[in-house]
Amino acid sequence: MGTFTDYQKMEQYLRDPEGEADAFWEAGPLLWVDWRDYDEWILQGVCERLPETARFHYEIQDSSLPRGADILLERDGALTAIPYAPDRMDRDTTLKAAQARIAPDYQLRYFLPSAENDTIGFCLLSAAEWRELEAAFGPQAVARQFQPFGPESCLFG
Numbered sequence: 001m002g003t004f005t006d007y008q009k010m011e012q013y014l015r016d017p018e019g020e021a022d023a024f025w026e027a028g029p030l031l032w033v034d035w036r037d038y039d040e041w042i043l044q045g046v047c048e049r050l051p052e053t054a055r056f057h058y059e060i061q062d063s064s065l066p067r068g069a070d071i072l073l074e075r076d077g078a079l080t081a082i083p084y085a086p087d088r089m090d091r092d093t094t095l096k097a098a099q100a101r102i103a104p105d106y107q108l109r110y111f112l113p114s115a116e117n118d119t120i121g122f123c124l125l126s127a128a129e130w131r132e133l134e135a136a137f138g139p140q141a142v143a144r145q146f147q148p149f150g151p152e153s154c155l156f157g
Helices: 006-015 017-027 039-049 091-102 127-137 139-145
Strands: 031-034 058-062 069-075 078-081 106-111 119-126 146-148
Touching: 006 017, 006 119, 006 127, 006 139, 031 039, 039 058, 039 069, 039 091, 069 091, 091 106, 106 127, 119 127, 127 139, 139 146
Parallel strands: none
Antiparallel strands: 031 119, 058 069, 069 078, 106 119, 106 146
């Protein structure tokens, strides 16, 4: 039997969240982000889950600000700094910048059952695949497990 795609793993999980919970937590398509992770690790994890043609370039540069560094994301040939606070980088800002960078073709959603932890799981699918899951299981059933997040979301605050 061939390997399951992330979409197939999520479809299987949504069919039976209780019965599939252990397998999904351990071998599902989750990108785990810990509040102590380096921000570039988050970007690396997102890029690794994207098809090669959708991957993006990012780089780290020294900064004179108290945080000591900037992360620049490439879009349309231009590098733009992620808008961190002057004194620190943070996971929420990095995730929002990654989300903005991959939209509208792809979307990260956080795995709601992991939201009470200091390490949160995220799933990345194409926007079309999220629509397919919502059509098959209903938007509320999908949202109970995989929450979209936006500019005002604070997951690690």
